[in-house]
Amino acid sequence: MATxxxxxxxxxxxxxxxxxxxxxxxxxxxxxxxxxxLAPGMRNRLLDSGPVVREHIKVFVDQVPATLATPLQPDSTxxxxxxxxxx
Amino acid sequence: MTRHLLLVGTPKGAFILEGDTAxxxxxxxxxxxxxxxxxxxxxxxxxxAILAAGGSPWYGPAVFRSEDLGSTWxxxxxxxxxxxxxxxxPTLWNVTAAHGSIWAGAEPAGLFRSDDDGSTWSHVSGxxxxxxxxGWEPGAGGLICHTIVPHPTDPARMxxxxxxxxxxxxxxxxxxxxxxNRGVVACFAPDQHPETGQxxxxxxxxxxxxxxxxxxxxxxxxxxSDAGLNWQDISAGLVSEFGFVMGAHPRDPATGWVIPLTxxxxxRLAPDGAxxxxxxxxxxxxxxxxxxxxxxxxxxxxxxxxxxxxxxLDPVGVFFGTSTGQLYGSTDEGxxxxxxxxxxxxxxxxxxxxxx
Numbered sequence: 001m002a003t004x005x006x007x008x009x010x011x012x013x014x015x016x017x018x019x020x021x022x023x024x025x026x027x028x029x030x031x032x033x034x035x036x037x038l039a040p041g042m043r044n045r046l047l048d049s050g051p052v053v054r055e056h057i058k059v060f061v062d063q064v065p066a067t068l069a070t071p072l073q074p075d076s077t078x079x080x081x082x083x084x085x086x087x
Numbered sequence: 088m089t090r091h092l093l094l095v096g097t098p099k100g101a102f103i104l105e106g107d108t109a110x111x112x113x114x115x116x117x118x119x120x121x122x123x124x125x126x127x128x129x130x131x132x133x134x135x136a137i138l139a140a141g142g143s144p145w146y147g148p149a150v151f152r153s154e155d156l157g158s159t160w161x162x163x164x165x166x167x168x169x170x171x172x173x174x175x176x177p178t179l180w181n182v183t184a185a186h187g188s189i190w191a192g193a194e195p196a197g198l199f200r201s202d203d204d205g206s207t208w209s210h211v212s213g214x215x216x217x218x219x220x221x222g223w224e225p226g227a228g229g230l231i232c233h234t235i236v237p238h239p240t241d242p243a244r245m246x247x248x249x250x251x252x253x254x255x256x257x258x259x260x261x262x263x264x265x266x267x268n269r270g271v272v273a274c275f276a277p278d279q280h281p282e283t284g285q286x287x288x289x290x291x292x293x294x295x296x297x298x299x300x301x302x303x304x305x306x307x308x309x310x311x312s313d314a315g316l317n318w319q320d321i322s323a324g325l326v327s328e329f330g331f332v333m334g335a336h337p338r339d340p341a342t343g344w345v346i347p348l349t350x351x352x353x354x355r356l357a358p359d360g361a362x363x364x365x366x367x368x369x370x371x372x373x374x375x376x377x378x379x380x381x382x383x384x385x386x387x388x389x390x391x392x393x394x395x396x397x398x399x400l401d402p403v404g405v406f407f408g409t410s411t412g413q414l415y416g417s418t419d420e421g422x423x424x425x426x427x428x429x430x431x432x433x434x435x436x437x438x439x440x441x442x443x
């Protein structure tokens with residue numbers, strides 16, 4: 001099972017959701033689908049029309065920048081991180 | 088017991104102020120909506136819910152909803168899309184409840200409707216199907232549908248305002264839309280009288296007269312007595328034609344408020360650093376300047392599109408927020424003013440709610 005690590009600002013929108021999920025998924029896209037099943041609405045928070053990962057959200061698989069098509073291994077860790085920006 | 092609320096939208100979240108009976112002492116709660124940039128808040132009288140529209144640079148657009156006056160919130164953007172091949176929507180600029188539905192104005196300009204209290208949304212495609220849409224260009228604030236004015240009794244009729252595009256009306260519940268800009272000047276364009284391209288900043292309906300409107304435009308203040316088909320310039324007597332906000336009296340169709348700012352190419356700020364609200368009581372034939380209680384010097388601030396609200400009490404309360412985070416209120420229909428809150432983030436939206 002791949003591990004998904006979510007940012008605090010996303011969890012704040014889904015108070016029942018934990019920071020870490022274990023999911024069965026072959027790609028990043030499938031992992032986000034599993035997230036949406038567990039926390040309905042989360043897919044909309046992470047993906048824009050296309051679908052593509054929202055412009056200021058970054059995803060990393062095993063610490064390497066990834067896309068929705070990036071494959072996941074059973075022991076992969078998927079980090080979802082808001083871009084470092086603001087004011 | 089009557090409760091007085093002010094709903095305030097900022098780039099750092101929503102805030103709610105609750106006032107005493109006299110509307111002179113206010114307590115502040117916030118930031119709400121997880122600190123998301125919130126352009127507009129409104130109160131759904133039919134459900135008692137507070138609605139907040141905005142968008143996060145990380146997580147996209149959403150309408151937040153609270154059924155307990157802001158203690159807890161839900162959010163949704165399910166259906167807030169122009170489709171996989173359409174333009175992306177970074178944020179919402181307006182949320183308005185009417186006739187059992189909720190409407191949301193988007194950036195880039197478009198309209199969405201929810202018939203399930205904001206859980207899911209559908210695109211009201213008729214607006215962007217208007218033949219002028221391919222030529223819509225953004226103003227400095229973006230290509231934004233910032234105002235939604237439902238007809239008070241006829242669900243089929245509605246008006247929307249889009250910056251740098253103009254006013255549109257539907258009489259078939261959003262299936263088709265007609266541009267309603269005749270008489271409004273596009274003073275910044277080579278063709279100053281186009282069908283669309285006028286930069287409306289705020290549109291309000293006159294009390295009890297669903298075919299009477301006022302608008303603060305980039306190029307002046309206007310009124311219409313025929314549902315927006317034709318407009319007359321009523322800027323004469325104002326210190327400046329430019330401003331963003333426009334408020335309408337809840338009972339007197341002849342009374343409205345604006346806050347003129349300096350020329351759009353000269354800062355868009357309070358003229359001479361003196362903040363003032365201007366009131367008409369004769370449909371724009373004349374204007375009175377009211378600055379009692381407002382800064383008389385060194386106040387180089389603006390008041391943005393959604394940032395003026397009126398309540399429904401007698402005398403009417405008028406409230407506005409500045410681009411530098413001050414919230415002012417008047418309980419004598421805009422004649423004298425007092426500071427309600429300071430040190431807020433820049434204020435984008437203000438809504439006044441009276442709960443009996």
